[in-house]
Amino acid sequence: MILAATPGTATLLVELGVILVGLALLGRVAARFGLPSIPLYLVAGLVVGEGGVVELVTARTFIESGAQIGVILLLLLLGLEYTGEELTDALRDHAPAGGVDLALNFTPGLLLGLVLGWDVRAALLLGGITYISSSGIIAKLLADLGNTGNRETPVVLAILVAEDLFMALYLPLMAGLLIGGDALDIGLEVTAAIVAVVTALGLAVRYGDRISQVVFVRSDENLILSLLGLALLVAGIAEHLQASAAVGAFLVGIALNGPAEHAARTVLSPLRDLFAAMFFAFFGLQINPTDLPPVLAIAVALALVTAATKLATGWWSARQVGIDPPGRLRAGATLIARGEFSIVIAGIAVAEGIEDDIGPLAAAYVLILAVGGPLIARAVEPLTRRFSQLGRPARPRRTPTARGTTVS
Amino acid sequence: MTEINETKLPGVGTLHDFESQSGGRIGVIAHHADRREVVIYDSADPDRVSEGVTLTAEEARTLADLLGGTSVTKRLDDLRQEISGLAIDWLPISSNSPYVGKTIGETELRTRTGVSVVALVRGDQPLPAPGPDDELRAGDTAVVVGTAEGIDAATELLTARAR
Structure with missing residues (x-):
């Protein structure tokens, strides 16, 4: 009989329930303090993982599969945020900013990896981890601070777009490098993967409308099956071609627009939240908390350096488009937060097992900047206000006059 | 503006x-x-x-x-986009226009002003690419394309009060 739960299923349900309730409680704590939930999910994973306070055994496989779906949904929803036109526009108008961002923020991670004597591929992954800002945290930050309409915001968003597009090439590139083999094999793999991505991106931009029409149905139930099915299918095929599942899902997201995009966002967002939480927890789960203290000092140093480089990136890019110093400071501070994509990249490194320290280092690094980034951005707000009052002649303000007196 | x-x-x-x-x-x-x-x-x-x-x-x-909010629709009527010497305009055909009930061919608009009627808007219905035999009715809006001067001339022709 199906309902007669075996001891195994009972344990699975209890463990999953405990995990989800735990994540929910942490989410509430995070919301209360205006913090992103990602770092807390990581901590939750650390606590119940290997060497943690309690170790989950039964639910681990389930969470692992959930985590894989989580990455796909994260990237699918990210792709949905953009239309192909927005991607090409942002690239055309803000390519220099994207280039500066890459140079300033990829380099520290890459260099540190090399200095630590890591495998070049691990160093390249660490470069990716320090390079990519968290679109999720930053989008929320902009909305929370009411900064969406600010004149520096288009630059910030363009930098995020450039980073996301870079990911679409970087992930398959790393996938190719990680397979190994001789130089020719790697070269072929990488070229094939990148050609596939660029072609798919072109198709997505060009035939997005057509694809969206075919996918769109009025029934939510059918829509969720169609969309999730399509995303998983494309992601699976991409993974099979060594082009990274996440990138496949991202491209599906870009291709969808119009009514299909609206509907997709509505029906998939809750699913994304659930599985992304599992993804962050699973990453924490794989890290042994006792591995953290030895890498903590390095992580703090790396966080400080790359917070400064992001600040410089935002400052420079905002100045290029004629933003005043307060706005430049805001742009820089907003960009500091790292989060989901650093974890996506670190997840690859951990799965491949190429460098023991990269997982704990990335975990500590993201914990610091996912919390620190938003805090800095909030702290900068009142600072810029004072800044701007110093800079320019104060406008005469209408002062309330006592009733009955006339102002001459 | x-x-x-x-x-x-x-x-x-x-x-x-x-x-x-x-x-x-x-x-x-x-x-x-x-x-x-x-x-x-x-x-x-x-x-x-x-x-x-x-x-x-x-x-x-x-x-x-x-x-x-009505200013939005009013603005649409005023809207005149110039693309390197080419202008597009929306001309309302009022009931006292001399050409109400006449066909587009009969207005000899193109011969006289160089302006073409590329569409008619009748109520909510757009009539794209009308032919010379299509009739102008009171309340229509003619979407015209031509030079800025041509459109000024056409505006005068189509909206002039019947003498």
Whole structure:
């Protein structure tokens, strides 16, 4: 009989329930303090993982599969945020900013990896981890601070777009490098993967409308099956071609627009939240908390350096488009937060097992900047206000006059 | 006409903003999800939004009505986009136009002014690419393309009171 739960299923349900309730409680704590939930999910994973306070055994496989779906949904929803036109526009108008961002923020991670004597591929992954800002945290930050309409915001968003597009090439590139083999094999793999991505991106931009029409149905139930099915299918095929599942899902997201995009966002967002939480927890789960203290000092140093480089990136890019110093400071501070994509990249490194320290280092690094980034951005707000009052002649303000007196 | 800046916000929507004659800057963010956000810029730090209000689609319509929403349709009539010497305009055919009940061919518009009628709007119905035998009716709007001078001449012809 199906309902007669075996001891195994009972344990699975209890463990999953405990995990989800735990994540929910942490989410509430995070919301209360205006913090992103990602770092807390990581901590939750650390606590119940290997060497943690309690170790989950039964639910681990389930969470692992959930985590894989989580990455796909994260990237699918990210792709949905953009239309192909927005991607090409942002690239055309803000390519220099994207280039500066890459140079300033990829380099520290890459260099540190090399200095630590890591495998070049691990160093390249660490470069990716320090390079990519968290679109999720930053989008929320902009909305929370009411900064969406600010004149520096288009630059910030363009930098995020450039980073996301870079990911679409970087992930398959790393996938190719990680397979190994001789130089020719790697070269072929990488070229094939990148050609596939660029072609798919072109198709997505060009035939997005057509694809969206075919996918769109009025029934939510059918829509969720169609969309999730399509995303998983494309992601699976991409993974099979060594082009990274996440990138496949991202491209599906870009291709969808119009009514299909609206509907997709509505029906998939809750699913994304659930599985992304599992993804962050699973990453924490794989890290042994006792591995953290030895890498903590390095992580703090790396966080400080790359917070400064992001600040410089935002400052420079905002100045290029004629933003005043307060706005430049805001742009820089907003960009500091790292989060989901650093974890996506670190997840690859951990799965491949190429460098023991990269997982704990990335975990500590993201914990610091996912919390620190938003805090800095909030702290900068009142600072810029004072800044701007110093800079320019104060406008005469209408002062309330006592009733009955006339102002001459 | 007020000069409006349009800025694309990837992943968010589109921002339109302008500076009022009194020196204040105001903008509207049209979010991809059907929300509108009205933002007012800081006078001390013009890059920064000091106040923002998020509106649902319905609230946005209400606000537009309060601000005189009819001006939008009026503006559409006035709209004249010039593309390197080419102009497009919307000409309303009033009941006292001399050409009510006549066909487009009979107006000899193209011969006289060089302007072509590329579409007619009748009520809610657009009639794209009308032929010379299509009739002009009172209340129609003729969408015309030609040179700016040609359109001025055509406006005079089509809207002149019957003598």
